[in-house]
Amino acid sequence: MERMIRAASPRAPRPMPVRRVDLAYAATRYWFGGNPQVTHVMNALSAAFPEGEKFFMDSVAHYRKRITDPALRQEVARFLGQEAAHTREHVAFNAWLADNGVETKHLEESVVLFLLNRGRTLPPRAQLAVTCALEHFTSLLAEQLLEHPELLEKFEPSIRKLWAWHAIEESEHKAVAFDVYEATGGKYATRVAVMAGVTVFFLLAINHMKNDLVRRDPGAQGFRHWLSGIDVMWGREGWFRRLIPGYLDYFRPGFHPWDRDSSALLRRARAALGFDPEGREAHARAA
Numbered sequence: 524m525e526r527m528i529r530a531a532s533p534r535a536p537r538p539m540p541v542r543r544v545d546l547a548y549a550a551t552r553y554w555f556g557g558n559p560q561v562t563h564v565m566n567a568l569s570a571a572f573p574e575g576e577k578f579f580m581d582s583v584a585h586y587r588k589r590i591t592d593p594a595l596r597q598e599v600a601r602f603l604g605q606e607a608a609h610t611r612e613h614v615a616f617n618a619w620l621a622d623n624g625v626e627t628k629h630l631e632e633s634v635v636l637f638l639l640n641r642g643r644t645l646p647p648r649a650q651l652a653v654t655c656a657l658e659h660f661t662s663l664l665a666e667q668l669l670e671h672p673e674l675l676e677k678f679e680p681s682i683r684k685l686w687a688w689h690a691i692e693e694s695e696h697k698a699v700a701f702d703v704y705e706a707t708g709g710k711y712a713t714r715v716a717v718m719a720g721v722t723v724f725f726l727l728a729i730n731h732m733k734n735d736l737v738r739r740d741p742g743a744q745g746f747r748h749w750l751s752g753i754d755v756m757w758g759r760e761g762w763f764r765r766l767i768p769g770y771l772d773y774f775r776p777g778f779h780p781w782d783r784d785s786s787a788l789l790r791r792a793r794a795a796l797g798f799d800p801e802g803r804e805a806h807a808r809a810a
């Protein structure tokens with residue numbers, strides 16, 4: 524009932540400014556708390572972002588003309604702007620990684636493009652459902668990061684800014700693809716079936732890419748490093764382990780990304796990074 528009232532009444536667009544960030548990185552090999560395996564998981568994610576986020580943008584832009592709600596139309600424009608900025612900054616970050624001896628180009632060209640090119644053969648509706656699923660993953664990862672200062676503190680400070688900014692914007696626009704999916708008639712069964720498939724491919728791909736990076740890096744190998752990587756991701760206080768309840772929530776009929784209200788978290792995180800706490804800054808012009 525509440526959902527019906529919310530959908531029927533006009534609403535203001537959620538704040539999701541396209542920000543300009545100034546990023547420069549200090550040379551650090553294992554930039555996540557000196558932990559080589561977790562650093563390579565994050566490097567693998569960064570390798571996947573540029574092509575992955577282009578896929579997200581295309582799948583949402585495909586439905587752009589069918590959206591009649593002015594608030595959602597504006598959010599789609601901002602979503603496209605934010606993801607374009609993320610793509611640009613992760614291309615730069617990946618180039619910086621390569622300059623520092625961590626080449627990820629071969630992974631982008633093999634694993635990431637291999638999967639996404641297959642994804643692009645799916646019907647547009649299923650492609651949008653893939654984006655909804657991956658946006659759910661990125662927003663869960665992002666909110667865990669913002670909620671747990673002890674995780675964020677492990678990042679080398681200059682690199683922390685990239686990931687904290689990206690995390691804030693993933694949380695801000697977490698419902699855009701989902702709302703487009705629902706507003707254009709997306710069905711529950713497709714949404715959850717696609718999520719089940721995406722989960723398998725996402726975990727396998729990230730694990731494969733992480734292992735590839737570790738294989739090329741003798742300093743990251745060995746049981747001790749493997750164990751400490753597992754502990755940070757899947758241990759009792761593990762980052763990925765804490766995602767499980769939020770992940771399962773996606774399978775609930777009637778789920779909506781803003782059922783998990785992250786407004787207070789966002790206010791704190793924006794202020795910590797020197798952004799406007801309410802997300803009201805002027806939009807940077809698209810580059």
Ligand SMILES: [Fe+2]
Nearest residue numbers: 576606609693
């Ligand atoms: Fe992004």
Ligand SMILES: [Fe+2]
Nearest residue numbers: 606658661693
């Ligand atoms: Fe996103």
